[in-house]
Amino acid sequence: MVGKTNSTSTSHKNVYSLASGSDVSKAVLDLVDAAQNLQKNPANIAIVNNLIDKLKDLLLLERQTYALMRQNSGSRKKIESMFNLIQFLESQVRRLENAVQRQGLSYYLASISSKIRGNEVGRIGRSMETELQSWLDQECVREVADIAIKGSDEEEAVRIITSFEKIVQKGYNPLIQDTILSVGLVEKIVGLLVPGAAPWKVTEAAALALSALLDFNKNIFVSLVLMAKMVENVLQLMDLESDDHVLTLISVMKNMLLVGETIVADEIYAKDGIPKIVELLDHDVQDLQLEAVECIFMLVYYGRVEVVNELFQLDVIKKLALLQQKNAEKRHLPASVMCEMTPAAGASYHLVLTKLQEDIDGTGLHPFADAVSKFILHLSVGTGLRRREKRALKQEFLRQIREVLEDDTEVADITAEVLWAP
Structure with a gap:
């Protein structure tokens, strides 16, 4: 995601060097380099012109191929985008040539550091570079679409899709979104x-x-239909893949919850995904247990009453208590401290997570320490439940902790915490 299509003069090769197999992409990459060099020396305009001519030849080949094969609309759009790019580049070259004719090339070459030359040539070179990089970004989107339809060599597919991921991570860009x-x-x-x-x-x-x-634009890409399909596919993959792969999938699921919130929690519940996540608490790989705990906290924070009730039915409180007890260095936070660290009801999940992490880091607690307390904290300040639903669920929570916790002091502390929580 390229926020307003910023120039990426130093990074374009890293992103595209492995994903630019086509002659067209290679020609555009060469033009990016030429545009950068043009900002340093306007005499390089001849190189730019030669590369534009090469791009024109490639455009002609694309048109001939399209005419013969009658490919899909994506091919036609690529041809249109190439034509528009060439027109833009030629207009910028004319601007530069006119400036050179007015001042004389020798003047420009003799005053490389002059304000006039720097402003005029630099502005033209940067505009060309930005437009070229924008075209490359959009072409990467089209390449990913082709991979999904036609398939590709595994290594090439990974590289191109990863390039796309880097593009959208840059930030929102309407051109990328439209593509x-x-x-x-x-x-x-x-x-x-x-x-x-x-x-x-x-x-x-x-x-x-x-x-x-x-993350690019949740208002557009977070929809009930999309989330339903993503959740279904990720949950199915979790049944089939190895532990390392499940670790990646549960991490993706967490981000889906963070962005899609209650919509995603609803879909996980509807697709019978909650038992699969809770089962990971019994796993012998700690990283998977940690990811599952965090995912459960997010389900409690964003989930409706049906989600939390199912967690109770699956003995999640008992499982969290066992994880606490296995922690030999566990030190329970007193209720007074927990009340001080409790964010206001309705606080963003980022705030809750940040506050909890600060307190864990500050006390040197094991990551599973106070898992039961954190569960009720997320329930108390979460956004998926009505106030009366929270009250009823807190009573069920208190009933269960009295059954599963052996430490009367800890039960008393948590009970006080629940009573003081918002």
Whole structure:
């Protein structure tokens, strides 16, 4: 996501060097380099002109191929985008040539550091570079769409999809968004998450790219239909993949919850995903347990009453208590401290998470320490429940902790905490 299409003079090769297999992309990359050099020396305008001529030849080949093969609308749009890019570049070259003719090339060459030369040539070179980089970003979107439809070499597919992920991570850009929507990219990438649709590395790259895309513009890309399909595919993959892969998938699920909030919590519940997440608490890999605990806290924070009730029915309080007890260095936070660290009701999940992490870091507690207390904290300040639902669920929580916790002092502290919580 390229916030207003910022110039990326130092990073474009890192992003595209492995993903620019086509002659067109290579020609545009060469033009990016030429535009950068043009800002240093206007005499390089001849190189720019030669590269534009090369791009014109490639455009002619694209048109001939399209005329013969009658390819899809994506090919036509690519041709249109190339034509528009060439027109823009030629207009910028004419501007520079006119400036050179007015002042004389020798004047420009003799005054490399002059304000006039720096402003005029630099502005033209930067505008060309920015437009070229924008075209490359949009072309990457189109390449990902082609991969999802036609398939590709595994390594190439991973590289191109990863390049797309880096683009959307830059920030919102309306041109990138329009290109994503015009090629129907979201649905196509979601299709790569279907078990068996692609090798794991491609599936993983697609999942991470989708996760980044949700952050790109959640108002557009977080929808009930999209979330339902993503949740379904991720949950199915969790049944089939190895522990390392499940770790990636649960991380993607957490980001989906963070962005999609109650919509995603509802879908996890509807697709019978809550038992799969709770089962990870019994796993012998601590990283998976930690990811599951965090995911459960998010479900409590964003989930409706049905979600929290199912967590209670699956003995999640007992499982969290066991994780606490296995922590040999566990030191329970007194209720007074927990009340001080409790954010106001309705606080953003980022605030809750940040505050909890600060207190954990400050006290040197094990990551599973006070897992039960944190559960009720997320319930108390969460956004998915009505006030009366929270009151009823707190009573059920208190009933369960009296059954599962052996330490009367800890029970008393947590009870006081629940009573004082918002």
